[in-house]
Amino acid sequence: MNIGDKAPEILGKDEQGRDIRLSDYKGRKLVLYFYPKDNTSGCTAEACSLRDRFSELQASGYEVVGVSRDSADSHRKFKEKHALPFPLIADVDRTLMEAMGAWGEKNMYGKKTMGTIRTTFVINGDGIIEQIFAGKAVKTREHAAQILEK
Numbered sequence: 001m002n003i004g005d006k007a008p009e010i011l012g013k014d015e016q017g018r019d020i021r022l023s024d025y026k027g028r029k030l031v032l033y034f035y036p037k038d039n040t041s042g043c044t045a046e047a048c049s050l051r052d053r054f055s056e057l058q059a060s061g062y063e064v065v066g067v068s069r070d071s072a073d074s075h076r077k078f079k080e081k082h083a084l085p086f087p088l089i090a091d092v093d094r095t096l097m098e099a100m101g102a103w104g105e106k107n108m109y110g111k112k113t114m115g116t117i118r119t120t121f122v123i124n125g126d127g128i129i130e131q132i133f134a135g136k137a138v139k140t141r142e143h144a145a146q147i148l149e150k
Contacts, residue, residue: 001100003132007032007123011065012096014087015075020065022127029130031057031064031147033120034102038070038078038088042118046140047084053144054085060148062122067091067102069116122147 001007011020011032022030031050035043050057050064057064064086070078075088089096097103102119105112118138122131131150139146 001121001129001132003129005129006127007121007129008096008099009127012067012089012091013072014065014089015072015079016087017072018087020087020089022123025063025123025125026127027125029060029062029125030123031062031120032067032100032123033064033143034067034097034100034116035118036116037068038074039081042140043068044082046118046138046143047078048082049141049143049145050086051082051084053148056148057144061125062147065089067096069094069097120147122150 007022009022011022014020035046037043067089069092070090071092072090075090079088091097094103097116102117104117106115117135120133120138121129124130133146
């Protein structure tokens, strides 16, 4: 997916098993962020950055949805442990990740592997991708500030 593309309508199921659709956010900006794994240091820092500035994000017209390959049960525990106020999609089969280009080859400690590429899409109220942060461009501890500053 690229800037100017329309995001897919069906995003997936959240940690409660509810369907999450793009149209649920019509008229609002959506921060759709993909992260590798619940309860890892970088992913926790990113989620907590978005949590800590969630009211500012909402006041600026944003909603937030996180996506990883973790199970709904893992997401429920992660949300509860860190008091995350936004849904987490359990994309265990990588359907959304692959559709959005957030799954691919990574270099981990000099080894090439396939995995989740940390990526955030800022989607406007009409479902069009306006901004993309990917890979090392995502500053996990300051990610909410990155979004709010753009």
